[in-house]
Amino acid sequence: xxxxxxxxxxLKLSQTLRMTPQLRQAxxxxxxxxxxxxxxxxxxxxxxxxxxxxxxxxxxxxxxEAEGAETETADAAEKAEVAEAVxxxxxxxxxxxxxxxxxxxxxxxVDWDEYVERHSNDMHGAVGSGSDRDDNRPSIFETTGNPxxxxxxxxxxxxxxxxxxxxxxxxxTIIILNLNEDGYLDCSEEEIASMAECSLExxxxxxxxxxxxxxxxxxxxxxxxxxxxxxxxxxxxxxxxYVVMIIDAHLGDLESRRYDQVARKLxxxxxxxxxxxxxxxxxxxxxxxxxxxxxxxxxxxDAYIYRVGxxxxxxxxxxxxxxxKVNPEYRQIVNDxxxxxxxxxxxxxxxxxxxxxxxxxxxxxxEQRQRTLRKVTESIVKFQSEFLIHGxxxxxxxxxxxVANDIDMHESTISRTTSNKYVHTPxxxxxxxxFFTSSLKSSGGRxxxxxxxxxxxxxxxxxxxxxxxxSDQYIADKLKxxxxxxxxxxxxxxxxxxxxxxxxxxxxYVAAG
Numbered sequence: 001x002x003x004x005x006x007x008x009x010x011l012k013l014s015q016t017l018r019m020t021p022q023l024r025q026a027x028x029x030x031x032x033x034x035x036x037x038x039x040x041x042x043x044x045x046x047x048x049x050x051x052x053x054x055x056x057x058x059x060x061x062x063x064x065e066a067e068g069a070e071t072e073t074a075d076a077a078e079k080a081e082v083a084e085a086v087x088x089x090x091x092x093x094x095x096x097x098x099x100x101x102x103x104x105x106x107x108x109x110v111d112w113d114e115y116v117e118r119h120s121n122d123m124h125g126a127v128g129s130g131s132d133r134d135d136n137r138p139s140i141f142e143t144t145g146n147p148x149x150x151x152x153x154x155x156x157x158x159x160x161x162x163x164x165x166x167x168x169x170x171x172x173t174i175i176i177l178n179l180n181e182d183g184y185l186d187c188s189e190e191e192i193a194s195m196a197e198c199s200l201e202x203x204x205x206x207x208x209x210x211x212x213x214x215x216x217x218x219x220x221x222x223x224x225x226x227x228x229x230x231x232x233x234x235x236x237x238x239x240x241x242y243v244v245m246i247i248d249a250h251l252g253d254l255e256s257r258r259y260d261q262v263a264r265k266l267x268x269x270x271x272x273x274x275x276x277x278x279x280x281x282x283x284x285x286x287x288x289x290x291x292x293x294x295x296x297x298x299x300x301x302d303a304y305i306y307r308v309g310x311x312x313x314x315x316x317x318x319x320x321x322x323x324x325k326v327n328p329e330y331r332q333i334v335n336d337x338x339x340x341x342x343x344x345x346x347x348x349x350x351x352x353x354x355x356x357x358x359x360x361x362x363x364x365x366x367e368q369r370q371r372t373l374r375k376v377t378e379s380i381v382k383f384q385s386e387f388l389i390h391g392x393x394x395x396x397x398x399x400x401x402x403v404a405n406d407i408d409m410h411e412s413t414i415s416r417t418t419s420n421k422y423v424h425t426p427x428x429x430x431x432x433x434x435f436f437t438s439s440l441k442s443s444g445g446r447x448x449x450x451x452x453x454x455x456x457x458x459x460x461x462x463x464x465x466x467x468x469x470x471s472d473q474y475i476a477d478k479l480k481x482x483x484x485x486x487x488x489x490x491x492x493x494x495x496x497x498x499x500x501x502x503x504x505x506x507x508x509y510v511a512a513g
Contacts, residue, residue: 025362026361026364026365029365029366030368030372031420032420033420034300034302035300037321037366041324044359048355048358049330050327052325053324054322054323054324150291151179151216155176158214159176167198167202171198174196175192175210176210182289183221183227183287183288184221184227184288185220185221188222189203189204189222192207207220216288218230218283218284228283229244229247231284232244242266242268246273246277250265253265256505299422299429300320301422302316302317302422303373303421303424305377305381305425312388324359324362330352334349376407377432379406379407380398380423383396383398383406387427392449392452395437397447397450398449399436400414400436418433418436453479454497456482457491457494458500460475467507467508469503469506471503472488473488475491476491
């Protein structure tokens with residue numbers, strides 16, 4: 001039997017996608033907020049000598065904006081009207097926005113739109129909790145600390161003034177440093193005693209001083225009951241008062257407004273329980289609420305939509321984004337193909353090539369971002385013109401695919417473009433994602449936006465009698481009368497999204513006169 005040796009070479013040709021640093025940067029620029037984009041531009045200007053601000057273009061842009069030159073086909077009268085509308089929209093947006101922020105060469109004729117669109121699916125972008133109290137009533141305790149200061153620092157400052165021994169101050173410091181942002185102790189007294197190498201009794205004593213004698217009162221509490229008890233005792237209530245007994249053992253019933261059960265357990269009247277509830281409601285459940293970072297949040301719209309006659313005009317907000325250009329001297333050095341230039345300093349030339357490419361990519365990425373943002377905003381206006389005129393009741397159900405098909409882009413690109421972006425409209429300031437909502441069917445087969453349904457639910461609840469709040473089933477039945485088919489569990493889900501309590505917890509009792 002003959003033996004034969006064979007060399008079997010299998011060659012396979014395949015295409016793979018490579019995510020270059022430039023493409024990652026372009027995709028990131030597409031989805032970041034205005035504030036983050038401004039920070040990225042500032043950082044690149046500081047790090048890249050080939051990128052600089054185009055002062056001439058900036059002056060020209062400012063002059064164009066002042067003249068209202070955004071509408072190229074409009075006549076002189078319409079230009080003036082548009083300019084006035086832009087200024088009004090920007091002024092309104094500023095008021096409404098205050099709240100509560102490479103190695104490969106780039107070819108000159110590269111099809112940027114196609115390039116980003118083809119690779120945009122390789123990376124995916126991503127898109128509140130309410131207070132424990134139903135209102136904004138201030139605490140009965142007037143806090144002396146600066147609302148913008150740190151709670152721990154405020155307590156440590158008071159610790160230095162307290163009549164304590166050095167050992168007690170050391171224990172107090174450890175306690176304060178273990179408070180969370182709400183002012184509660186994040187660990188047990190036993191753990192504090194272990195850290196401080198002292199007795200449990202000493203920890204309890206020092207914590208008691210911080211809890212009742214420091215401002216804000218209730219700091220260093222172990223739980224809600226402990227916090228409220230410290231405050232109510234400070235006011236002067238004794239152990240045999242109904243308020244103290246309710247805090248001590250009946251907070252759960254009080255939260256669910258089971259006044260009759262609390263009254264039966266304490267052998268008192270419902271009116272007395274209601275009066276106690278009113279007192280407890282004025283206490284502060286989170287002593288650290290007024291401390292920490294409370295900086296005002298400003299939202300700067302990425303685009304303005306304003307109405308001129310029967311049409312809607314769109315203006316992109318370029319304020320804060322400097323006009324960029326590549327340093328002409330560096331570009332000339334990079335483009336100089338002469339032999340003498342190549343031999344002069346190859347290392348320095350390679351460095352400049354890299355910086356020029358990076359600058360060009362940054363400029364093109366920002367231009368692409370703005371072009372895509374305009375296309376997406378124009379498509380949204382096309383779909384949601386009724387909303388822009390009449391408000392949320394006319395908001396149409398819309399998904400990313402609708403806009404993607406309209407402007408011939410991928411859904412992932414639409415998702416990134418609408419993430420962290422805001423638009424000022426005749427109806428107010430909205431995040432672009434707001435316009436993409438699910439739908440419910442009406443009895444006649446018509447699609448109804450979930451946002452408009454949420455508004456109706458809120459309106460119904462706001463008009464209810466607080467002594468007889470509407471149940472979720474009643475709300476569902478009322479919506480069916482308005483030709484909206486909705487299940488009780490869907491009403492409950494939307495109510496929770498709106499931060500509205502169930503009917504059992506919305507019910508209010510009035511003490512007999």
